Amino acid sequence: MNPAQMAKIMNQMGIKNEPIEASRVIVEKPDGSKLVIENPQVTLIDMQGQKSLQVAGDFVEEAGKEDKGQSDVDLVMQSVLSASREAAEQALKEADGDIAQAIMSLEK
Template sequence: MIPGRMNSREMRRLMAQMGIKSTEMDDVKKVIFVGKEKDYVIENAQVTMIEAQGVKTFQVVGDFRETPKKQEGKKEETFPEDDIKLVMDQTGVAREKAIEALKAASGEPAQAILNLTQK
């Protein structure tokens, strides 16, 4: 057990006897833990790496904050209204079908019309 009144020098000596190494990581300024729904950020971080029996453990102290992840929805493809109407007029299909054809034709109305009329 560790006595209640031990100075830092004695603590370091005792840790060395037990095979525990403690290293300050002075060049670390920020630590980010990436989660599924939010990230955890520690600014002005003071990081200590403690190595014992081949296992590295990190102690992090600093200003803590959570940041929610941005919703990454699928970007909806949009086509000029004139292209949609042209495909609809030339093929007689509904708007949704014309948009699907434009998607399949990489936005090229002529190719979309050809694809729809050749079916």
């Protein structure tokens, strides 16, 4: 079925769709990670008064703050072998996330 026929059938069923120009769509997930879709195809679908978005395209997943924080803790622990996870987390907290400062404080 060609797109024109499909649009006609959808219109007869009371389903309206409208393309939306977008250069990027970002979906923020509860864990802090993000799905980033560059150059997406976005369509607004209105079906009997209920609106929804359809997004298509290639996406990449970006790690959230929690994931980045854990990798920072792991890096501090690897750099200062005697540091426990709790000590590494505390050092990072006191250094406002500055990895180098956290490592230096644990080496004292």
